[in-house]
Amino acid sequence: MLRSLTCALVAALMLKAYDPFGTGKLVLFQTTYDMEYHWFEMLAFVVIGVFGGLYGALFCRLNMAVNRLRKATWVGRYPIAEVVAITTLTLVCSYQNPFTRIGLGELVGSLFQECPTSTVDRPSGIGGATDDDESTVERLLCVASNQLSEYLPLLSLLAFALLNRAFFAIVTFGCKVPSGLVLPSMSIGALFGRLVGTYVEYLTRAYAGKSVFAQCPPDSRCVIPGIYALVGAGATLTGATHTTIAVVAILMELTGNLIYTLPVLVGVMTARWIAEYFSSSGIYDMLLEHAGHPYFDTKTQYIHTCRTAAELMQTDLETICVDYSNENTLELLSARLARISERGMADGGFPIINSHGHLL
Incomplete structure (x- = not known):
């Protein structure tokens, strides 16, 4: 415990001293939410959680299909050409949209932010930014109107x-460049969450007199779309990885905000339930199985009918006998290696015995 506390203290001091994010803050996505959530927003948080679970299940299946295709076809033999093709396609498809033109870190940080209280007009020329791209994105996200x-x-x-x-x-996770999963998943969820939050904000402005929005103060902002982006980021990351508490802890650490822990938990748990309904394994477990690594899943029940260890042991093993040198040629050893590989035992070895069958 003392060592962990010391390491955390040193890490915090180093972050404060060197300011790697250039913001003067200890967290990557600093948020300053000054409003409490309303109970009618819980339905939107559940919807975001459902999306996170559905996206996670779809992402796992499609990404594994892409990885199998990559391994079985010529694409896997030309990784550099694949990376160049993906890069070119990304450039063509992403440059015109300011939300895809900026980096993932800047995008997620902008989606988490709260709009100013005063009305912010949308800039003209959505297709091309005249100012800094990140500033343009932040201005685009803030609309104050009751017109759809x-x-x-x-x-x-x-x-x-x-x-x-x-x-x-879906396409890039698994190719020969370090693409990662955390920020891409968080950005997708943050985009969907901000989309839902923006629409809820419009509803609160357009139907301010309705009873469902009775908790909203008159002539003032009622919801913060950035909160929905925060919930969405956690939901999609949970849907893809099937982790819960770790995701909530990551979001709280990245934003330094504890006010909206309950909405984040609602979105994360909903995403976990939906994702597990379609698949019991997250993307990392699937990749381990796809790569053929030995892995014992804690959620899998292994049922054995044997009562002793001797009954579980295999007797038809490939062995090397030191007393018969004519059986230990390169061709015969290669054939043995091929046979154990076919049986899924490529990471094993050969017991060395004598002519009496005794292990040496």
């Missing part, structure tokens, strides 16, 4: 970016 037409450009950009990021996450 004012929100449609933003909603369409978010929807396109969502489909774009989801497609490239």
Whole structure:
């Protein structure tokens, strides 16, 4: 415990001293939410959780299909050509949209942010940014109106970016470049969450007098779309990896915000239940199985009818007898290696015995 505390203290001091994020803060995505959530928002958080679970299940299946295709076809033999093709396609499909033009870290950070209280006009020229791309994204995300037409450009950009990021996450995870899974999954969930949060914000403005929005203060902002992005980031990461508490801890550490722990938990647990309904394994477990690594899943029940260890042991093993040198040629040893590989024992070895069958 003392060592862990010392390591955490030293790490925090180093972060504060060197300021690697350039923000003067200890966390990557600093948030300053100043509003509590309302109970009518819980339904939206559940919807985001359902999306996270469905996306996670779909991502696992499609990504494994892509990896099997990559391994079985010529694509796996030309990894550099594959990376160049993916890079070119990403450039062509992503440059025109400001939400896909910026990096994943900047995108997630912008989606988490809260809009200013005052009205922020949308900049003209959505297709091409005249200012800094990150500043343009932050201005695009903030719309203050009760007209759906004012929100449609933003909603369409978010929807396109969502489909774009989801497609490239499925294709790139597993290729010969370190693409990772955490930030791509978080960005997809944050985009969907911000999409839902923006629409809920429009509903609270357009139907301010309805009883369902009675908790909202008059002539003031009622919801924070950035919260929905935070919940979505956790939901999609949980859907893909089937982790829960670790995801919540990561989000709390990245944002330094504990106010919205309950909505994040609602989204994360909903995503976990939905994802496990379609698949009992996350993407990392599937990759271990696909690679053929020995792995004992804690959720799998192994049933044995044998009562002793001797009954479990195999008797038809490939062995090497030191008393018969004519049986230990290179060709025969290669044939033995091929046979044990076919039986799934390529990581094993050969027992060395004598002519009496005794282990040496």
